[in-house]
Amino acid sequence: MQQGQRLKEATEGQIVQAGNKIGGPFKIGKPVYQEKRLKLFNEIYQRQKAELEAKEKTPITITLKDGKKIEGKKWVTTPLMIALGISKKLAENMVAAKVVYDNIFEKNFVDVDHEDQQQQASTLNLKPDYLIWDLTRPLEGDCQLELLSFDDNNGKEVFWHSSSHILGSALEEVYGCHLCIGPAIDGGFFYDCYIGDYKVTQNDYVKIEKAASDLAASKQEFQRAVLTKDECLELFGTNPFKRQLITNKIPEGAMTTAYKCGNLIDLCTGPHLPNTSYVKAFQVTKNSAAYWLGKNTNDDLQRVYGVSFPSKKLLDEYVKIQKELALRDHRNVGKKQNLYLFHQLSPGSAFFYPSGAHIYNTLMNFLRRQYYIRGYQEVISPNIFNAQLWKISGHYDKYKENLFFINMGEEGRIWIKTHELSRTLSYV
Numbered sequence: 001m002q003q004g005q006r007l008k009e010a011t012e013g014q015i016v017q018a019g020n021k022i023g024g025p026f027k028i029g030k031p032v033y034q035e036k037r038l039k040l041f042n043e044i045y046q047r048q049k050a051e052l053e054a055k056e057k058t059p060i061t062i063t064l065k066d067g068k069k070i071e072g073k074k075w076v077t078t079p080l081m082i083a084l085g086i087s088k089k090l091a092e093n094m095v096a097a098k099v100v101y102d103n104i105f106e107k108n109f110v111d112v113d114h115e116d117q118q119q120q121a122s123t124l125n126l127k128p129d130y131l132i133w134d135l136t137r138p139l140e141g142d143c144q145l146e147l148l149s150f151d152d153n154n155g156k157e158v159f160w161h162s163s164s165h166i167l168g169s170a171l172e173e174v175y176g177c178h179l180c181i182g183p184a185i186d187g188g189f190f191y192d193c194y195i196g197d198y199k200v201t202q203n204d205y206v207k208i209e210k211a212a213s214d215l216a217a218s219k220q221e222f223q224r225a226v227l228t229k230d231e232c233l234e235l236f237g238t239n240p241f242k243r244q245l246i247t248n249k250i251p252e253g254a255m256t257t258a259y260k261c262g263n264l265i266d267l268c269t270g271p272h273l274p275n276t277s278y279v280k281a282f283q284v285t286k287n288s289a290a291y292w293l294g295k296n297t298n299d300d301l302q303r304v305y306g307v308s309f310p311s312k313k314l315l316d317e318y319v320k321i322q323k324e325l326a327l328r329d330h331r332n333v334g335k336k337q338n339l340y341l342f343h344q345l346s347p348g349s350a351f352f353y354p355s356g357a358h359i360y361n362t363l364m365n366f367l368r369r370q371y372y373i374r375g376y377q378e379v380i381s382p383n384i385f386n387a388q389l390w391k392i393s394g395h396y397d398k399y400k401e402n403l404f405f406i407n408m409g410e411e412g413r414i415w416i417k418t419h420e421l422s423r424t425l426s427y428v
């Protein structure tokens with residue numbers, strides 16, 4: 001899954017800011033904005049539910065992965081109903097569905113919940129021909145359908161994405177904060193929030209986890225509603241960050257969607273788990289500081305990371321693996337064995353002590369010898385290149401987030417190779 005990539009649907013508009021700081025004065029307290037927000041959402045949700053029920057429910061054919069065809073009804077039949085028709089046990093293990101409609105599904109909703117316009121554009125180009133669909137959302141035409149469990153990468157993303165809403169809700173409950181952006185990422189999810197000058201510490205984890213676990217256990221449905229720009233502004237008007245996203249990214253006349261779970265309503269195009277009780281184990285893993293939209297002149301935010309699983313056993317296994325990984329972390333091993341150090345003056349690059357330099361040179365000598373034995377000749381290439389090279393190679397689009405950039409103006413963006421070894425190992 002792509003890091004920081006919460007949603008996959010269409011988007012428009014750039015973020016334009018009049019000033020850098022928009023958060024304003026803030027005091028930790030009860031999320032007083034929730035009551036009005038819930039009332040308004042509920043009105044819209046009930047109205048749309050009635051509209052859905054009034055739609056003509058024509059027959060549709062759903063083709064499963066094994067070729068089996070199932071008759072259903074448009075606007076009624078859901079992937080969960082189909083799963084339950086196969087077996088209860090199977091249905092319990094599913095978290096989402098992959099759907100390919102026979103006729104192109106053209107209803108795109110504006111995705112406002114994303115911080116990086118460039119990244120979105122590149123994702124649009126790679127847009128797959130399938131849709132990941134809520135298990136409980138009625139199907140809208142003849143389609144092929146595949147049910148997804150937590151073991152499937154798309155299923156895992158839906159699970160962790162849904163968990164980011166649970167985390168967001170917990171952060172609102174604990175701090176009364178303004179939520180910003182909360183994506184699923186590789187290995188879990190995070191949520192950025194504005195809590196004024198307050199800094200989250202490890203001492204806060206227990207209360208965040210408690211609020212999240214309480215919400216998960218209360219089996220709150222994820223409810224979906226389609227919203228106009230005005231409705232969005234009314235729902236999220238008290239949150240300056242969401243307000244900025246809505247104002248800048250939703251063109252007049254366009255629609256977007258929001259989901260409710262518990263007391264939280266969040267801008268999002270989904271999909272999600274049917275309800276919060278699918279999350280049986282939830283853990284806050286770390287926290288850090290962040291900036292609104294990633295710009296260091298903007299408001300300071302608090303980022304809280306988490307991970308969640310459909311069983312306690314899977315969380316226990318995760319915790320065990322994390323401990324093993326920490327034991328083998330090269331940064332700790334290097335420190336203990338006096339091999340190298342890292343310093344903030346050159347983040348990500350090691351300063352080798354004599355023992356470390358000895359190992360480094362021994363490895364280099366071994367590699368040089370092997371290349372010589374195998375008939376290669378050594379060349380030395382530059383350490384930095386104009387970004388144009390990586391656009392041609394495809395690295396720029398696929399791995400941009402993990403590359404180092406020096407911004408030399410729009411045309412002069414250059415990338416530094418991530419590892420010194422790569423320079424010496426450029427053989428022909």
Ligand SMILES: [Zn+2]
Pocket residue numbers: 161162165259267268269270271272
């Ligand atoms: Zn969502």
